[in-house]
Amino acid sequence: ELKVEQNPLFLSMQEGKNYTIYCNYSTTSDRLYWYRQDPGKSLESLFVLLSNGAVKQEGRLMASLDTKARLSTLHITAAVHDLSATYFCAVEKSGTYKYIFGTGTRLKVLA
Amino acid sequence: DVKVTQSSRYLVKRTGEKVFLECVQDMDHENMFWYRQDPGLGLRLIYFSYDVKMKEKGDIPEGYSVSREKKERFSLILESASTNQTSMYLCASLVDEKLFFGSGTQLSVL
Structure with a gap:
C-alpha cells in the first residue's frame, strides 16, 4: 500500500526565515506533486516533479525530488505572510492513476 | 482555463438519505476523481474514473458508489448517508x- 507522509504537520515561522517541508512515500513512483490550499478554498497545483533530481522553483518556493530516497522537499526562502496556507504533496501509484495525498503541512507565517 | 464545477457548496442531509454529489468538467477529460478531506487525515481517494462507465475503487470506497454516464459528469452517491460521512468532498x-x-x-x- 502506498503511504505518503509529510512533516512537519504544523509550522509556524517568522517572516524572512527559511524552512523546508518534507514528503516521504513508501513505494516506487516517478511522479510527485505539490499543492497549496488556502482556508476555505480548494487545492491549487504548485509543482509537478516527473523525474529523479527534478527541481522546480516559483517565487519563494522550490521543490525537489529524489526518487531513490523516495523523498521530496518543498523549500521556503525568506517567508512572507502570503505563503500562509496548507501544503500537500501527492504521489501517483505507478501506472494506476491513483493519486495519494499526504496529510498536509499547515504553514503560518508570522509578521 | 480548466473548469471543474461541483453543484453544491454546502449540503445538509439526514441519516439514511440517498445523497448525490455532482461534478462537471468542461474540457473532455478522461480521468476524474472523488476525494474526501478530513482534518488530520488529508485527502483520501474514494473512487476514480478513467472513461465513461469505467470506475476504480480508491482507498475508502465503502458506503459510496459512483456514476459516469457522460464524459463530462462524474457523480458520487451515498446510498444511505451516515454521520461518519460528514466531510468535505472534492472532485478533481x-x-x-x-x-x-x-x-x-x-x-x-x-
Missing part, C-alpha cells in the same frame, strides 16, 4: 499531469 479532473479541483462540497449528515 486530470489535465496534463495535474489534478484540477472543484471548489468542494461540505456535506453534513445529521
Whole structure:
C-alpha cells in the first residue's frame, strides 16, 4: 500500500526565515506533486516533479525530488505572510492513476 | 482555463438519505476523481474514473458508489448517508499531469 507522509504537520515561522517541508512515500513512483490550499478554498497545483533530481522553483518556493530516497522537499526562502496556507504533496501509484495525498503541512507565517 | 464545477457548496442531509454529489468538467477529460478531506487525515481517494462507465475503487470506497454516464459528469452517491460521512468532498479532473479541483462540497449528515 502506498503511504505518503509529510512533516512537519504544523509550522509556524517568522517572516524572512527559511524552512523546508518534507514528503516521504513508501513505494516506487516517478511522479510527485505539490499543492497549496488556502482556508476555505480548494487545492491549487504548485509543482509537478516527473523525474529523479527534478527541481522546480516559483517565487519563494522550490521543490525537489529524489526518487531513490523516495523523498521530496518543498523549500521556503525568506517567508512572507502570503505563503500562509496548507501544503500537500501527492504521489501517483505507478501506472494506476491513483493519486495519494499526504496529510498536509499547515504553514503560518508570522509578521 | 480548466473548469471543474461541483453543484453544491454546502449540503445538509439526514441519516439514511440517498445523497448525490455532482461534478462537471468542461474540457473532455478522461480521468476524474472523488476525494474526501478530513482534518488530520488529508485527502483520501474514494473512487476514480478513467472513461465513461469505467470506475476504480480508491482507498475508502465503502458506503459510496459512483456514476459516469457522460464524459463530462462524474457523480458520487451515498446510498444511505451516515454521520461518519460528514466531510468535505472534492472532485478533481486530470489535465496534463495535474489534478484540477472543484471548489468542494461540505456535506453534513445529521
